[in-house]
Amino acid sequence: MDHLELSEQELIRRESLKELSKLGINAYPADLYPVSHYAADILENFEANEDKHQEVCLAGRIMGRRIMGSASFAEIKDSTGRIQLYIKRDDICPDEDKTLYNTVFKRLLDIGDIIGVKGFVFVTQTGETSVHVKELTILAKSLRPLPVVKEKDGRTFDAFTDPEQRYRQRYVDLIVNDHVMDTFIKRTQIVNTMRNFFNEKGYLEVETPILQAIPGGAAARPFITHHNALNIPLYLRIANELYLKRLIVGGFDGVYEFAKDFRNEGMDRTHNPEFTVMEIYVAYKDYKWMMEFTEEMVERVALELHGTTVVQVGDKTIDFKRPYKRVTMLGAIKEHTGIDISGMNEEQLHAVCKKLGIETDPSMGKGKLIDEIFGEKCEANYIQPTFITDYPIEMSPLCKKHRDNPELTERFELMVNGKELANAYSELNDPIDQLERFQEQMKLSEKGDDEAMFIDRDFVRALEYGMPPTSGMGIGIDRLTMLMTNQQSIQEVLFFPQMKPEKRVEKDPDESFTKIGIPLEWVPVVRKAGYQRVKDLLDVENTNKLHQDLCGINKKNKLGLPNPSKEDVAGWINQ
């Protein structure tokens, strides 16, 4: 990178780095640093146990400095939080040589640098627990200035809030916004709670293919890729359901997977192209059992995370205490529209949609129509956790027919805060029925539904060997985390949400510029003047102005290059 491309502050930091080197200080030492204490532990335990804090060693990033002559306060942040340092010149420089304080600490160190300190803990006159530094070591120099966020009495100043920068440079977000790390720690706690819950019951965590020849198990548009050696298309999985059920066929009693799924669809506040779903399948169970299992799991997640089942989500207070209300889908529609659609055919359902003001198109079958009615008129009403049960058969091709009504399936979705959180079935294990359902999907596909499922013949073959009655459940981990951490957007619970690529200015290589006669040392100057492509330079009409601009940059940046003549400059671009 050429120096003309750097900001003033970046140049100063690079200069500081060189000065450190001249002083014999390696700003990126290889040695381990013997950390003995963390910020949060010290703040919590110092008063009760002063003796154990007479010699502490900790490391972290400088987040702020208040220099007062020969004594200073600094704030460093480690993985557990922030703590204040008290640095006195004559303590870190006991001898005549005061360079470490006067030059290194005061001038060559910056906010953002990572340092290690040794010293003892004490409480300042204003009552803040701090580390009195006796020894200071540079562990890594920061060359880019951080956004400086300050806080006073709970109010934040100059907060780093631009979502684009926060997501693109999550590392910066994590450094300066303390609450961000909490959200991600909670996400992992949620996953750990679930994993423990399953393992305690003896279910096995497994891994299944992400690259699939047939993207099955859900209705969605997949990402497609290509395998060179096999010369076949492969799809990134949209679900792992069909593979997990093959494992139940194979004899496992319970299997689960925290799976990244990929769907080639829109992106917004609640959708990322890749997202995480936990799916679990348990043999010899049905969806009624799974409802109890699910509510026990969700309640436990809330309890372990918050110590209570009551969680604030936006302006709503949601109580995850079980049991949750159970409402059939047709019952829900009846309740919120006053219309009993049971037994209606496709035509009648189209009429109902029209009456309710719901847009439809001819490609929609019965299942999709009912789904639309529910989505438009009912879904948003279920704020407290509610199981919606017994979905129409057309919209659940992998689900067992309802034991009491062949029009319906043994399926439930868990609704929370007006949105679907989990989805579960008594799994369809009749291979003949399954093949017919796949064929129905084919017909939908031919009718224009581009999300209809493919036929997975190997999956049918597996069922033909016999799968025990099984119940399966899938739950969106990103959305569960959003609920449990009170975040409004999925980007806040993904470390690196998908973003459009950053646009890079097109640049010609240096050789392209030297080829038209520009001396190599002048190429950065030409770039600084705003010409990254030779073509743009050749389009310049006012060569006098260009000449003056270039000489001006030379002078302003004290580059000390002998200026070219007007004729030289004209010669470059008039070819």
Next chain:
RNA sequence: CGGUUUGUAGCUCAGUAGGUAGAGCAGCUGACUCUUAAUCAGCGGGUCCAGGGUUCGAUCCCCUGCAAACCGACCA
């Protein structure tokens, strides 16, 4: 994919009824031995997102593009 809004210093934001720009923090120089948004004095820092157009002149007006946010469409 459609509508609305936004893009100005490292960060957060002003601003110019069209005459190439300001503040706070951060930075630099100096003062200061318990400060905490430290304080005080001084200084520097900007292709005002990119490309076209109108104009004597555009950061501002118009068009196109890029990126983001919000609201819709689609979906989990």
